[in-house]
Amino acid sequence: MNEEEMIISIKSGGRQQELALVALYRKAAEFRRHYQHKGLSHQLSEDLVQETILKIFKSASSFTGSGGFGDGSVNSWMWTIAKNVMNDHLRAMFDSHRVKKYDEVSLDDDQMSDVSRFELEAELAKKNPHGSNAQSARDCVSKGIEEFAAEHPDRAKALEMQLDGEDIASIARRIGRSVAASKEFLSQCKKKLSPYIEHCRPLLQP
Numbered sequence: 310m311n312e313e314e315m316i317i318s319i320k321s322g323g324r325q326q327e328l329a330l331v332a333l334y335r336k337a338a339e340f341r342r343h344y345q346h347k348g349l350s351h352q353l354s355e356d357l358v359q360e361t362i363l364k365i366f367k368s369a370s371s372f373t374g375s376g377g378f379g380d381g382s383v384n385s386w387m388w389t390i391a392k393n394v395m396n397d398h399l400r401a402m403f404d405s406h407r408v409k410k411y412d413e414v415s416l417d418d419d420q421m422s423d424v425s426r427f428e429l430e431a432e433l434a435k436k437n438p439h440g441s442n443a444q445s446a447r448d449c450v451s452k453g454i455e456e457f458a459a460e461h462p463d464r465a466k467a468l469e470m471q472l473d474g475e476d477i478a479s480i481a482r483r484i485g486r487s488v489a490a491s492k493e494f495l496s497q498c499k500k501k502l503s504p505y506i507e508h509c510r511p512l513l514q515p
Contacts, residue, residue: 312336312383319369330366337362339458340391346455347395357398361391388462453506464498471495 310318310332318329337358344354365387374386458465463484470480481491 312387316369316372316383319366330362333362333365336387340388343391343455343459344395346452349395353398357391357394360398361394364390364394382463384462384466388459392459449509450506453509454502457502457505461498461501464494464501467491467495468498468502 315329318325341354341358481488
C-alpha cells in the first residue's frame with residue numbers, strides 16, 4: 310500500500326482503515342531512522358514515531374494534496390509532519406532545559422539531556438566533520454542519504470526505485486511522468502543528492 314492509498318483507506322474507515330494503519334507503521338520506520346540519525350535516543354525516537362503516526366492518522370481527513378511526486382504529495386506531507394514533530398519536541402526541550410554554552414559542556418557530561426547532546430554534537434560536527442569522531446565512509450554516506458530523504462522525500466524515493474533495479478518505464482508510470490521526463494528527473498535527483506554526501510569523499514580514500 311503506497312502513501313496515497315494509505316490516506317484513502319484511512320478516510321474509508323473499517324477494515325481498510327485498519328490495513329492503512331498497519332502500512333503506516335511500516336512507513337514510520339523511515340521516520341525512526343531519521344530521528345536516530347539526528348542523534349535522538351531509541352526511546353525518544355519511538356515516542357516521536359508514535360506521535361507522528363497519530364498526527365498523520367488524525368489529519369488524514371483534511372489532506373488536500375495529491376498522490377505521486379511533488380511538494381504537495383502525500384509522501385512530502387507525511388515527512389513534513391514527522392519533521393515538525395521532532396522540531397517541536399526539540400524546541401520544547403530546550404525551552405525547559407537550558408544548558409551551558411557549547412564550549413563549557415563536556416560530551417561526557419551524564420547530566421546532559423539527549424536533546425542537548427544532539428545539538429552540541431551537531432554543532433561540533435559542522436565545525437569539524439572529519440575530526441576524532443569521524444564516521445566510517447558507509448555511515449557517512451548513509452547519514453547523508455537520510456538527510457537528503459528528509460529534505461527531498463519524493464526525490465529520494467525515486468532514486469530508491471532505481472537502486473532497487475526498477476526500470477525507467479516502471480518508475481515513469483509510478484511518478485506520473487514520461488520516460489524522457491523521468492530520466493531527466495532522476496538525473497536532477499542525483500545532482501541534488503551530491504551535496505549531502507560530497508563531504509564523505511575523503512573517507513573513501515585508501
